[in-house]
Amino acid sequence: xxxxxxxxSVDLAALERELGGYxxxxxxxxxxxxxxxxxxxxxxxxxxxxxxxxxxVSDVLRAHVAAPEHxxxxxxxxxxxxxxxRNRLSGADLxxxxxxxxxxxxxxxxxxxxxxxxIVAELFGDGNVAVLDEHGEVVDCLETxxxxxxxxxxGATYEFPSAxxxxxxxxxxxxxxxxxxxxxxxxxxxxxxxNFGGLYGEELCxxxxxxYNQSIEDTEEEEFEALYDAVERLATRLxxxxxxxxxxxxxDEDGDGSHRVDATPxxxxxxxxxxxxxxxSFNAALDDFFFNADREDEVEGGEPQRPDFEAxxxxxxxxxxxxxxxxxxxxxxxxxxxEKAELLYAEYDLVDEVVSTVQSALEEGHSWDDIxxxxxxxxxxxxxxAEAVESVDxxxxxxxxxxxxxxxxxxxxxxxxxxxxxxxxxxxxxxxKKEGAKAAIEDTRExxxxxxxxxxxxxxxxxxxxxxxxxxxxxEEEDVDWLSRASIPVRNSEQWYERFRWFRTSNDFLVIGGxxxxxxxxxxxxxxxxxxxxxxxxxxxxxxxILKATGPSEATRDVDIPEQDRRxxxxxxxxxxxxWKGGKHAGDAYMVDPDQVSKTPESGEYxxxxxFAIRGDRTYxxxxxxxxxxxxxxxDVTQVIGGxxxxxxxxxxxxxxxxxxxxxxxDIAKRLYREFKERFADDAFVRKIASPDRIQEHLPPGGSxxxx
Numbered sequence: 001x002x003x004x005x006x007x008x009s010v011d012l013a014a015l016e017r018e019l020g021g022y023x024x025x026x027x028x029x030x031x032x033x034x035x036x037x038x039x040x041x042x043x044x045x046x047x048x049x050x051x052x053x054x055x056x057v058s059d060v061l062r063a064h065v066a067a068p069e070h071x072x073x074x075x076x077x078x079x080x081x082x083x084x085x086r087n088r089l090s091g092a093d094l095x096x097x098x099x100x101x102x103x104x105x106x107x108x109x110x111x112x113x114x115x116x117x118x119i120v121a122e123l124f125g126d127g128n129v130a131v132l133d134e135h136g137e138v139v140d141c142l143e144t145x146x147x148x149x150x151x152x153x154x155g156a157t158y159e160f161p162s163a164x165x166x167x168x169x170x171x172x173x174x175x176x177x178x179x180x181x182x183x184x185x186x187x188x189x190x191x192x193x194x195n196f197g198g199l200y201g202e203e204l205c206x207x208x209x210x211x212y213n214q215s216i217e218d219t220e221e222e223e224f225e226a227l228y229d230a231v232e233r234l235a236t237r238l239x240x241x242x243x244x245x246x247x248x249x250x251x252d253e254d255g256d257g258s259h260r261v262d263a264t265p266x267x268x269x270x271x272x273x274x275x276x277x278x279x280x281s282f283n284a285a286l287d288d289f290f291f292n293a294d295r296e297d298e299v300e301g302g303e304p305q306r307p308d309f310e311a312x313x314x315x316x317x318x319x320x321x322x323x324x325x326x327x328x329x330x331x332x333x334x335x336x337x338x339e340k341a342e343l344l345y346a347e348y349d350l351v352d353e354v355v356s357t358v359q360s361a362l363e364e365g366h367s368w369d370d371i372x373x374x375x376x377x378x379x380x381x382x383x384x385x386a387e388a389v390e391s392v393d394x395x396x397x398x399x400x401x402x403x404x405x406x407x408x409x410x411x412x413x414x415x416x417x418x419x420x421x422x423x424x425x426x427x428x429x430x431x432x433k434k435e436g437a438k439a440a441i442e443d444t445r446e447x448x449x450x451x452x453x454x455x456x457x458x459x460x461x462x463x464x465x466x467x468x469x470x471x472x473x474x475x476e477e478e479d480v481d482w483l484s485r486a487s488i489p490v491r492n493s494e495q496w497y498e499r500f501r502w503f504r505t506s507n508d509f510l511v512i513g514g515x516x517x518x519x520x521x522x523x524x525x526x527x528x529x530x531x532x533x534x535x536x537x538x539x540x541x542x543x544x545x546i547l548k549a550t551g552p553s554e555a556t557r558d559v560d561i562p563e564q565d566r567r568x569x570x571x572x573x574x575x576x577x578x579x580w581k582g583g584k585h586a587g588d589a590y591m592v593d594p595d596q597v598s599k600t601p602e603s604g605e606y607x608x609x610x611x612f613a614i615r616g617d618r619t620y621x622x623x624x625x626x627x628x629x630x631x632x633x634x635x636d637v638t639q640v641i642g643g644x645x646x647x648x649x650x651x652x653x654x655x656x657x658x659x660x661x662x663x664x665x666x667d668i669a670k671r672l673y674r675e676f677k678e679r680f681a682d683d684a685f686v687r688k689i690a691s692p693d694r695i696q697e698h699l700p701p702g703g704s705x706x707x708x
């Protein structure tokens with residue numbers, strides 16, 4: 001029997017009531033783990049004390065409260081998503097938990113004096129977590145979704161999937177009508193058309209005494225009644241919280257033990273032959289199941305089981321097909337809106353006559369029903385404008401016209417030009433959704449290729465000895481191929497300068513730059529010393545860049561800094577400035593000594609925050625290439641580094657060059673992360689030290705692309 005990997009709609013219906021019992025708990029901290037796949041919300045409840053809520057959207061799809069001893073240790077540095085949650089939710093009260101219809105979606109409502117926030121856990125498909133503001137707009141989400149049916153993206157209004165049929169609230173007539181629409185057998189109809197899923201479809205058949213494979217058309221009235229009664233009894237138990245949670249075990253093939261296979265909110269007749277363990281709450285049962293299931297799956301001797309590459313590949317191919325269909329639909333929709341706008345101008349006089357007639361009638365106090373009747377009379381008299389009117393909608397204030405065989409809806413309170421402009425804007429909005437879908441399909445294609453490559457590597461390595469890749473301890477002093485090592489030790493200690501932009505030049509001079517105006521001010525005030533060099537791009541909007549001549553514990557002194565290191569600092573100043581954000585591939589920078597930098601402006605001038613007056617001669621670096629390399633080091637210190645390629649590539653075990661391009665910081669960071677995971681055999685090492693958020697810290701502001 002396959003082990004439970006996701007929660008069912010019935011599970012969520014049971015959890016909705018249990019989790020609602022934690023209303024009033026205050027959020028303490030939020031965490032994000034493991035490739036942005038596990039969200040942990042740490043809350044404090046007056047009665048229960050510490051409450052740990054886990055939401056996982058990886059190969060396992062789940063949401064439940066866990067025992068404190070079952071949650072993973074807090075990650076070292078919170079990524080941006082976790083920081084956003086902390087900023088919005090710290091001190092907020094859990095105000096409610098709700099299942100969306102009968103879908104595998106849970107909504108967690110949080111209230112705070114300054115703003116309310118909703119966390120939406122999508123526990124279907126690939127899974128997702130979206131954070132919404134009080135207006136239902138997406139603040140951020142783990143995965144951007146742009147499909148034909150819906151969009152989930154930062155800045156967009158959150159769109160739920162189309163509501164699923166809810167069998168727990170339907171009356172008997174609606175229940176039977178829904179069943180009779182199907183041409184499948186009873187169990188498949190319950191599973192798909194009524195959204196119970198396979199397990200509960202079989203359970204309901206068993207409880208009602210109806211054969212699984214009996215066709216709907218052969219089902220008698222009393223059998224429909226028995227099925228409805230079984231559904232009603234299940235719905236009542238879920239609604240009233242009358243649960244008896246169980247974790248079920250199946251005997252191992254060798255008969256020497258057993259392993260967990262499922263956790264359910266009530267005992268199931270389908271599992272009456274299995275060993276089970278009762279729990280006080282469904283949350284506790286799920287926590288026990290998922291915490292221990294992974295440990296039971298480990299193969300003796302540490303040999304991993306073969307992942308289901310075929311299922312993953314099939315999933316990506318299916319998503320690509322859906323996204324391609326969405327792109328085609330967006331193109332058709334945009335073209336249709338443009339055609340409607342053009343028809344308004346082509347039939348300008350007719351449309352204007354209809355709109356003017358409606359506006360005049362409303363001003364005279366006529367109702368929309370009167371207007372509808374007037375158009376009907378006009379049709380009978382053969383008036384062309386009236387004949388073009390298909391319908392009026394007083395609630396929306398619109399009139400639908402037939403223009404050259406195409407239905408076009410216009411707003412009656414505006415003129416022809418504004419209606420046409422509205423349609424053109426709608427076409428443009430749809431075109432933007434198409435571009436988003438194109439970007440999404442490229443990401444999915446990369447995921448598909450990654451899955452295929454992992455499958456090929458697994459099969460190529462199958463049966464080979466592990467000894468070939470381990471090496472002797474003595475060899476580590478020599479040139480180690482870290483990319484092929486199965487396990488890389490993490491060795492890192494944070495330095496004072498890592499909160500700034502930074503890199504070390506070819507000759508190991510430290511270069512630091514500001515991330516904002518506050519840091520620019522701080523760098524000049526605290527860290528610019530005699531012997532250092534000050535760099536800035538010859539463009540408005542860029543970081544203060546300081547090439548440090550000496551370390552923090554060394555006495556300041558004049559040092560002969562090689563030309564190569566100076567040029568690398570200049571490259572850094574240009575790359576992280578507005579030059580990159582503007583999409584340019586080269587720019588100029590200048591260098592001065594510390595005593596030439598001042599916060600005192602010239603007479604009559606004003607210096608904004610983060611700005612400085614530069615006096616005296618400047619040394620210029622012309623046409624500096626806008627190019628950055630991001631790499632990972634594996635020796636001495638294991639970390640992500642980024643900066644001019646000439647300084648980064650020799651130090652990194654592997655690196656990737658980027659240049660100004662079309663992908664936003666977050667998106668290109670994820671692409672680089674996936675590429676690094678492909679390059680290292682120890683992808684756990686990449687997850688630990690080179691998450692997308694850490695990579696993003698080394699990327700210039702604005703769009704970027706990888707250089708092949």
